[in-house]
Amino acid sequence: MVVGGWWLFFFESQPLTANHQPLTTSQLFENAMIRRIKGAKYLVKPTDPLQIDRDRSVPGLLDKMEKISFQGRNLALAHQIWLQMLQENAVVMMGIGGALVPAGMRRLVAYLIKNRCIDVLVATGANIFHDLHETLGRHHYLGDAKAPDAELVEEKVDRIYDTFASEEEFREAYEWIGGFAAQLDNTHAYSTREFMHLLGRELSEIATEDGILTSAFKSRVPIFCPAVTDSAFGVAIGISRIEKKNQFQFDVIQDVVEMAQIVSKSRSTGVIYFAGGVAKSFVQQSETAAAMLHNTVRGHKFAVQVVTDSSDYGGYSGSDFDQAQSFGRLAKNARSVTVRCDATIAMPMLVTSLSQTASKAMRTRKRIQFNFGKDLTISMP
DSSP: HHHHHHHHHHHHSSSTTTTTOOOOOOHHHHHHSSSTTTTTOOOOOOOEEEOOOOOSSHHHHHEEEEEEEHHHHHHHHHHHHHHHHHTOOOOOEEEETTIIHHHHHIHHHHHHTTTTTTTTEEEOOHHHHHHHHHHHHHOEOOOOOOSOOOHHTTTTEETTTTTTEEHHHHHHHHHHHHHHHHHOOTTSOOOOOHHHHHHHHHHHHHOOSSOHHHHHHTTTTOOOTTTTTTSEEEEHHHHHHHHHHOOOOOOHHHHHHHHHHHHOOSSOOOOOOSSSHHHHHHHHHHHGGGGGOOOOOOOOOEEEEEEESTTTSSTTTTOOHHHHHHOOOOEEEEEEEESOOOHHHHHHHHHHHHHHHHHHHHHHOOOOEEESSOOOEOOOO
């Protein structure tokens, strides 16, 4: 009678012994093993329940999770696909959305950059602003998601779910950004990639610890920020224009051109997304944008995304990679996985595991090379 009556069906469907007695349980299973089970082509690899053994490392845990189910198995597959990207010398482009830096993921992203587990970063302006905020010696603070917001605004404390920050310190950062933009040569507009590179250079002079911007500058990894105006950068530079007549301009179309050039010159590409939004959309479109350069659209060869959004309402943030194939953004034979999980759970596990499993690939992989200036020069080894 266990499991919805399956046992009852199983016993009633079996023949009796010669003296009309029901077969024993062992006899039933012996018969089941001998006969060909219907649907056997699907029933090939049994799950293997997790157990605690001598290997208690994160890579060991993810290895075991390959034989469980649901998002645990998907997370283990994400690790394997990312590792394969590095081993096969794919150009790895990562998109980050949400509030990952305030949530404590800043050092993990910096590690990925410094160790060239990624070759290109596309980020929201918010994440880059919060990275700059911490590079300037400021902090985010452990808070409470149920804190009284009316009281917080009086105290000039900003809340990002369960994380706090000082509004006064944010405004100091606005002034710093406005001053930095004002000192740049305003005879030409800047792609966000060029602006972020120069910003990383400036911060490297004062940083006591490398963050995302400074790591990218030192490692020569381009950062693109396609929705830069939808962030504190837009506010800071806008205030600078009003108050100080700063004529600084962004050229976001140059970002599209340079991403298309990166994809066009790459032998194969892999994408990784932590959250969706504009970062995911911008990287995904780079394959079709490469058609501007009269290249055949191949689609990304590898794809991993960690998202919490649903695809049921037509939004692109949570859409599966199958949909991307209809736009030519994903290769027909691509290896891909969607992990529906909080990025603050998945990223620490994946990066920690890669720090051990990808050590050889990080040392030996043939990486795309960039020369920075007003225009981005790209070369493949």
